[in-house]
Amino acid sequence: MKELQEHELDHIEDDVYLLYLYTPFCGTCQLASKMLTVVKEMLPDVAFYQNNVNYSPTFAKAYQIESVPCFLLFKGGKMVERGYAFHSVSYLYELIKQKSSSASHL
Template sequence: MVVEEWQEIRTGDIMKHKELALFLFTPICGTCKLAEKMLTVIQELLPDFPIKKVNLNYTPELASEWEIQSVPCLLLFKHGVLIKKIFAFQSVDYLYKEIKYLCSTEE
């Protein structure tokens, strides 16, 4: 399963999901390619959890709005609220646990 790419983001796109992971990348970032492979595994393990990706080259305003320090970056949202930013994609297991924790919390 491939992580779906969004060309642009509107607040409603994020709000319509109870939980959402938003993967921010740039095409020439080698670490981003590895991180995307890790997220593809997560998508297979959690097929009902929405993971979307956004090329920051097309949406530079997001870097300022969400204070993105580097790519790759994974933003975890709950009910449209940014809960966590992950810059170090340590392992598939780490990402899986972070997403499962997000799904288990009530906010």
Template sequence: MEEISHSTLEKMLADREPITVVFVYTPLCGTCKLAEKMVAVVDSTLESLPIYSLNINHSPAFAQKWKIKSVPCLLLFQKGLGVERIYALQSIGFIHDVLKPYAAARALLENEQTERG
């Protein structure tokens, strides 16, 4: 999982990346630390879907813009638009099941671009 800044994330969204997944946390949140470990396991299994992490303490404007009510939070964007917001990261299996369709979609898009390129 790659840590990104608010400005980098905003650029990715403005560039309308096909699928962007962001794990939002704060460093002093115990639940966030547990969730981060689970998300990291899923990140290692879904190679076609990079997952980014964002320390919301450094990005209050982002939290307000996207109406993040609590952490940990998993945000999913398609072409710069917020499509899903998940607060209850129950288990590795749950997170994997949520992200697997996005990973498959991203892999298909990458294959199409490779074939065209």
């Protein structure tokens, strides 16, 4: 996943993308990152990015990030899913696949 800085977060041009938010010393974040790496390979039409929220307080506040790990899924410039639970690779795959192809929005 490509690492983005806070100033880059509002300038992503992909139609469908997932933004993974983490902190480097979070053990659960490290596991979630590995899971998303697998899902990324299974969903080539979805762009995957990551951001260390320690360096993005304004973004975290604007998107009301409550904890990490967290992912935000965007489609057509709108957030369509926010997730804190990374149950399994298959769970993430199905959720991201469904939300990235559906017309529903938060």
